[in-house]
Structures are given as C-alpha cells and as structure tokens.
Amino acid sequence: MRQGEYELLWGGQARPGRGRPPGLSRERIVAEAVAIADAGGLAKVSMKHLAERLGSGVMSLYRHVPGKDELVVLMYDSLMAGPLPMPESDHWREVLRGWGLGIRELFLAHPWALNVATSDRSMGPNEATWVDGVIGRLAAVGLPVDLGLLAVLTVDCFAMGGVWPEIGGAESGEAFFRFLGDPAARERFPHLARVADPAFTPDAPLENHFEFGLERILDGLERRIEAKD
Amino acid sequence: MRQGEYELLWGGQARPGRGRPPGLSRERIVAEAVAIADAGGLAKVSMKHLAERLGSGVMSLYRHVPGKDELVVLMYDSLMAGPLPMPESDHWREVLRGWGLGIRELFLAHPWALNVATSDRSMGPNEATWVDGVIGRLAAVGLPVDLGLLAVLTVDCFAMGGVWPEIGGAESGEAFFRFLGDPAARERFPHLARVADPAFTPDAPLENHFEFGLERILDGLERRIEAKD
C-alpha cells in the first residue's frame, strides 16, 4: 500500500473559504475516471486522457488527488457509495446470498475493479460501511457477530475469485479455454475437455459455477450454524 | 487478453539448428523475472532491470518474449511447472483440501501472482495440467467429472479470493484495518470493530478465515454429494 493512502481515504477534506474556488472536485475526477475505466478498462485511465475529458490541464488533477495510484483506490471505494445489496428477507441465508450476488454484480459492472480489489490496499469508508452493514444485518437476524464476520469474509472471498471467470463475457471465456479447440489438447487434458465437449454441454450444461459455489458455501455455513445450536 | 498470448503459451518453439545460437533462453528470462517479482513485486520487473540481471542488452529479451505483458503470463504459468499439490489420501475431501491449501501456498509464496491470476488471460499448459490432474484424481476416487469440475472451480475461486487478505503478512493486514485504530471509526463500524477489539481477539481469536471458508465449502460439497447418492 502506498504511503498516504490511509489519510486519503479517511482524512477529512477541510475546505477553507479563502483562496481561489476550485473548478474541479475530487468527486468529479473520480466519477469521470470510473466512467473511463468502465468503458475501456483501467489501462485507458491516464492522467492526460482524464484531464481532456474533464476539460482541464493535466496537472490540475494533482490539486485534488495525490497521484494515480491513490486515484484508483478512490475509484474503487466510490463503487460502494450506494446502498448495500441487501434483500428484504429475515433469514441469514437469503441475506448472505443477496450479498454475494450483489458483489458479483458489482464486479461484472466494473470488471477493472477486480484487479484493484485483489491488490494491496486499505479498506475505504464506503467499503467499511457495506461490510459493517451486512454483518449488522446478519446479527439482527440471529447470526452471531463472530460467525457473521467469518461468513461474510468467506462469501466475499469466493465472490472475488468467482467472478473472475465470468468477467469479459463469452469471448473471454472462450479465450481462456481456447486451447481445448485443438484435438491434441483435448486428448492431453481429457477431464478439462469436458468443458468443450459439444455432445455434453448443450444437453446437460454445467451449472453456473458461481451460483453452484455460493450455494455450497451457504450449505456449509448452515451445517456449522446448526451444529452450534 | 493480448493477441498472440495463446500462440505464446501453446505454440511450439521450433528451434532450427541454423543461425547464431541463442545465449539467452525463454526459460532463463522467465525464471529470473519470477525471482525479481518474488523479491520485490511485479513493479520491480522492468525490461531494463531484468536485462541487467541477465547480463544482456534490453532489446535482446524481445528475441525470446514478444513483450512484457506476455512475459508476465509466462511467469504465472511457470509457477505451476512442478507437481500438483496432491495429498496421498483416497478421499475426495482430502484431495480437495490439499488442492485448496496448495493454491494458497502458491499465492503466499508469490504474492504478485494474484494480480496476474485475476486478470484477463488464457490458461497455460502448466495450469491446465494441474487442473486436469485434480479433476482426474477426484474422478479416480469416485467424484463424477462434472461435479469435480465445479468443485475444483469453487475451491479455486475461493482460494484466489481467500488468500488476498493474507498476502503481505501482518503489516498489510493492519494497514487494511488501520482505520479501526480511531475510536470514532470503531463507533461508526461497531461490528467491524470486533476485528480490532483487544478484549476479544486474544482470548478467543477469530478462526483463520481461509481454513474456515475451505471447510465450509467442503461441508457444502459433502451435502451435495450425499444428496446425489
């Protein structure tokens, strides 16, 4: 993690009335950067490109954001500025399922965020609000906080890893298993070949692995919770 | 994914006898790059630095590797050149647990690999060998291939996400939850505060979340497998 990242995320932005009023704002910069990344990936977010989009000079950005790495962290935390993904249900299982599916949607909508999430960083205020929120909700419907913390972490971790094969859509999935197009490869990897087997997939398609994994995790948690009773 | 990445990973390296014999080799370049990344992170791997370490000119590297992005993909696949993490046991649960813990060890030993793993890429031959190997092993001990494929994918996904909080060691973990040092933050996020509660953590420390999550997944799979019988 970069030095200063913590202050950046958690430090207050005291804004004295004196001096020239800002034309730019951190919020606008971050929002525009997110829009660029959503459209073309993190690689498309350069200070130059960003400044052009905002109609400002490149160096003006540095009055509002310490540097690019810090900007990326702010971008990530800004994704969780809205309300938590939280179903109405009063059952812990539904709450956790909704949470997991919500995280998945987040990453599917902002594929670049996965690489940020899995980098070395500190938790931002919005993310903290989300996580604290689910744990609290789980506690409210009867799941002890300790267990809730671990359960949320488990679902979170799975969701981060689990969306990865889904990111990029169909073309990407094909690229990942592209080598299975070669008969020699299918012979070399007979079990993996199942993925590419046309006689198998359409008739009895593999379950979606994300939903499969999530349900397995919920099942596993259920066993643990029942055992505690 | 970059164009040409597929050919890079899966294409043969026909080496005709004619011409000047190579002093460098792809293997040596990749191995040295991995060593640099292990020691100082991916950011330390620059073509210049790498060439210096190998005692060659910068542009010589491009005779063996198309570019830096491709080099990183080769680095990642090279991590799985060795034998699979595979316990002796004949029970699917032990096999899967060993697999999950093995993946975890891999990422802990090579923290930079997590960001590569979660990027858009194609599967390399070594990785394919590993994955095909576990599925085959699971099939050999009685788990149907379809279920094995999903199970491995689930454990894999969880492992990728699950090692993330562990990467970087204690200092990093503290940095991630650093905001909890502020009493105001602990009041704002009462449930998360539990993580930083000294009266709670030492006496009854939270279970390791990786092992917790892995066991929950295995429990969930067990329920599913028993239901099928």
Added chain:
DNA sequence: CAACTTTGCGTATGAAGTACGCTAATTAGC
C-alpha cells in the same frame, strides 16, 4: 486595494516499453 491563500496549469524530467536496423555468429550447400 493590498496581503494572503488556494487553484489552474505549462514546462521539464525521468522512467518505461518497444520499433527499427545494423552487426555478429553460426550452419547449409556448393
């Protein structure tokens, strides 16, 4: 209106990846 404060931003610097083309080293064929 003068002193002060804060923002906007042009210029310059340095690091990184890599296209191009020349040179060196080796083999294949005569």
Added chain:
DNA sequence: GCTAATTAGCGTACTTCATACGCAAAGTTG
C-alpha cells in the same frame, strides 16, 4: 573452405506516462 542464408544480440530513437516545480489567475480578508 567459401558464400549465402539464417538467427541472435543489442544500440539508438521514439512514444507514452506520471509527476515535480514554479508561476499566473482568482478569489478572500482586513
């Protein structure tokens, strides 16, 4: 052996980025 073909090594130059620095612009306070 000699020559042509082939392949590797690599210096130079160019591009793209992030960003340090310093000054000008636009406000506020007294």
